[in-house]
Amino acid sequence: MKKFTRRNFVKVVGGTAAVSAVGAPVFSIASGTKKVVVIGGGTAGATAAKYIKRGDSSIDVTIIEPNKHYHTCYLSNEVLSGHRTMESIRFGYDGLKGHGINIVHDMVSGIDAGAKKVMTAGGQSFDYDRCIVAPGISLRYDTIGGYSEEAAQMMPHAWKAGEQTQILRDQVHAMKDGGTVIIAPPPNPFRCPPGPYERACQIGMYLKANKPKSKIVILDAKKKFSKMKLFMQAFDRHYKGIIEWHSVEETGGVASVDAKAGTITTGKGDTMKGDVVNIIPAQHAGSIAKTAGLTNDSGWCPVDHATFESTIHKGIHVIGDAAIQKPLPKSGYAASSEAKVTAAAVVNLLNGNQPGDPSWVNTCYSIVGPDDAISVAMVYNLVDGKVAKIKGSGGLTPMDSSATDRAREVQYAYSWFNNITSDIFM
Amino acid sequence: MSLKRIISITLSAGLVLGAASVSAEPTGQMLADTCAGCHGTDGVSTGPAAPHLAGMSSVYLVDSMNQFKSGERASTIMGRIAKGYTEEQYAAMGEVFAAQDIPSADQKTDADKVAAGAKVYEDSCEKCHDEKGALADDDSGILAGQWLPYLQYSMEDFKSGAREMPKKMAKKVKKLDDAQIEATLHFFASQK
Numbered sequence: 001m002k003k004f005t006r007r008n009f010v011k012v013v014g015g016t017a018a019v020s021a022v023g024a025p026v027f028s029i030a031s032g033t034k035k036v037v038v039i040g041g042g043t044a045g046a047t048a049a050k051y052i053k054r055g056d057s058s059i060d061v062t063i064i065e066p067n068k069h070y071h072t073c074y075l076s077n078e079v080l081s082g083h084r085t086m087e088s089i090r091f092g093y094d095g096l097k098g099h100g101i102n103i104v105h106d107m108v109s110g111i112d113a114g115a116k117k118v119m120t121a122g123g124q125s126f127d128y129d130r131c132i133v134a135p136g137i138s139l140r141y142d143t144i145g146g147y148s149e150e151a152a153q154m155m156p157h158a159w160k161a162g163e164q165t166q167i168l169r170d171q172v173h174a175m176k177d178g179g180t181v182i183i184a185p186p187p188n189p190f191r192c193p194p195g196p197y198e199r200a201c202q203i204g205m206y207l208k209a210n211k212p213k214s215k216i217v218i219l220d221a222k223k224k225f226s227k228m229k230l231f232m233q234a235f236d237r238h239y240k241g242i243i244e245w246h247s248v249e250e251t252g253g254v255a256s257v258d259a260k261a262g263t264i265t266t267g268k269g270d271t272m273k274g275d276v277v278n279i280i281p282a283q284h285a286g287s288i289a290k291t292a293g294l295t296n297d298s299g300w301c302p303v304d305h306a307t308f309e310s311t312i313h314k315g316i317h318v319i320g321d322a323a324i325q326k327p328l329p330k331s332g333y334a335a336s337s338e339a340k341v342t343a344a345a346v347v348n349l350l351n352g353n354q355p356g357d358p359s360w361v362n363t364c365y366s367i368v369g370p371d372d373a374i375s376v377a378m379v380y381n382l383v384d385g386k387v388a389k390i391k392g393s394g395g396l397t398p399m400d401s402s403a404t405d406r407a408r409e410v411q412y413a414y415s416w417f418n419n420i421t422s423d424i425f426m
Numbered sequence: 427m428s429l430k431r432i433i434s435i436t437l438s439a440g441l442v443l444g445a446a447s448v449s450a451e452p453t454g455q456m457l458a459d460t461c462a463g464c465h466g467t468d469g470v471s472t473g474p475a476a477p478h479l480a481g482m483s484s485v486y487l488v489d490s491m492n493q494f495k496s497g498e499r500a501s502t503i504m505g506r507i508a509k510g511y512t513e514e515q516y517a518a519m520g521e522v523f524a525a526q527d528i529p530s531a532d533q534k535t536d537a538d539k540v541a542a543g544a545k546v547y548e549d550s551c552e553k554c555h556d557e558k559g560a561l562a563d564d565d566s567g568i569l570a571g572q573w574l575p576y577l578q579y580s581m582e583d584f585k586s587g588a589r590e591m592p593k594k595m596a597k598k599v600k601k602l603d604d605a606q607i608e609a610t611l612h613f614f615a616s617q618k
Contacts (some may be wrong), residue, residue, distance in 0.1 A: 114579060333463050340459045342470070361453040361510070363503065375503050379460075379510020381452075393510030397502070400508040404582075405502050408475065411575055412464070415476030420463040422472045 033152035041065030044320025044335035045134030051343035069162035086111035113313035135286025145256025179275035193226035221253035234368035285322035364414035372407035454518030479529030484520030500588035530571030543613025570617035
């Protein structure tokens with residue numbers, strides 16, 4: 001009986017006609033409301049919840065999310081330059097409630113995959129037929145000496161948007177002209193691969209206009225990065241003498257910090273003072289994924305790419321940044337795309353159908369200067385059970401693209417933001 | 427359906443059959459949902475520039491995607507994404523968007539330009555862009571209620587030669603000055 005799923009039940013007994021033979025309890029399970037619990041109300045979780053409801057409104061969908069509002073990481077760099085308000089990246093859950101989704105503001109403390117139950121810190125318990133885990137990332141403070149959650153109040157990571165974004169913005173805006181901003185991008189894999197470099201450009205835009213004697217020093221933990229040639233072109237085109245990038249080969253990256261003194265020490269032993277220090281540490285899947293035993297040695301969650309169902313615990317799907325989704329990137333658009341594939345699979349599986357064939361897209365913009373944005377895109381399908389890039393598709397903004405096209409890409413970046421956030425939260 | 431289109435569909439169907447053993451075939455809805463991040467849920471864009479896809483005919487969408495893919499129609503990002511799909515997949519997505527109501531962009535237009543544009547529309551555009559640009563069956567795209575920046579980019583590309591105009595359109599556009607063209611775009615954008 002261990003493998004007696006609802007789907008098998010329908011196949012074996014041929015639906016409700018056999019109810020009297022099998023008995024009322026089985027019938028009540030078979031015909032009862034199917035429940036999906038979504039852990040995390042960010043881009044991946046909220047999109048999955050909404051698209052499950054779109055696919056089958058009879059499914060009972062509950063999102064468990066500790067925060068009353070979600071701040072998007074995408075375009076939070078524009079808050080740093082002053083080109084965007086905090087309010088414009090803040091989203092509530094009323095729109096999702098309007099789709100009939102239950103919103104519970106609580107912190108998940110554990111998942112019992114055997115009993116199909118989610119427990120919360122608030123003492124609540126939720127049964128599920130399928131669970132979707134979308135906890136985003138956790139920051140590995142301990143990978144940098146002297147860095148901690150407390151130190152992040154002085155040296156913000158600003159890699160989970162919200163209060164951290166505000167701290168970094170205020171520091172940059174309070175800094176004297178002639179000051180130094182240090183940005184320390186993390187090693188791979190991490191959320192939003194082009195993000196640290198767009199951040200340099202956005203802070204650079206503010207400094208160039210307001211504090212032109214200042215500089216930005218990027219002390220990278222890597223020797224190359226996403227959209228690298230295009231970013232280097234942007235640094236040269238817009239921020240000559242302001243932004244300098246240093247490879248890990250040169251400096252060894254940031255090994256330790258002294259948050260009170262405002263200094264960092266590199267892997268090669270050089271100490272440097274920054275007026276603003278933005279430490280973006282290495283990352284793992286959000287902590288609940290680890291607590292629930294969904295991560296492997298890499299710190300991320302292995303999944304079956306056809307459905308994003310965990311390969312460790314059946315009945316639980318892991319989507320968004322927490323999953324091992326390569327060659328899909330850990331980006332907002334990919335998280336949304338994974339959520340839709342998973343939503344379709346969950347609806348199909350709960351209705352006794354095959355999960356369906358997936359298709360994914362990633363589209364990612366970086367605004368690198370006034371009227372200047374660059375993008376990367378890719379279309380993916382499933383080949384031999386794995387996500388694969390479709391050959392010949394996608395790619396980067398050309399290095400020689402015209403000023404007209406770059407200006408249009410800014411408007412398309414804003415369209416991306418408006419449309420993806422509406423698609424998630426409205 | 428033109429002979430050219432029949433040939434191109436037949437050719438691509440042949441290619442699809444050849445590749446069928448390698449990749450799976452997602453539904454039109456699955457494919458169309460991947461567009462929403464830039465073009466809005468169900469192809470209803472919240473702007474400011476990415477166009478609505480909702481309500482346009484499948485034939486227009488397939489034609490456009492083929493042109494993006496080949497580079498015949500200029501784009502920033504669309505051509506790169508178009509290369510990820512087959513013509514049959516364009517058609518499957520096209521069916522989904524064609525089934526949607528035509529949306530209207532929530533945007534400001536200039537009343538004087540709208541009035542001037544209405545006149546230009548009647549004289550020069552109506553034959554191919556019927557019902558004030560809201561007739562999907564004319565396979566000329568949906569211009570009514572479309573985002574103004576998108577309409578402006580399109581016209582800039584037509585005029586610069588980055589995108590080829592149909593002969594009849596080129597003849598009409600040639601006779602219009604910039605102010606008349608701008609007015610016409612406001613007229614289309616203002617349609618509710």
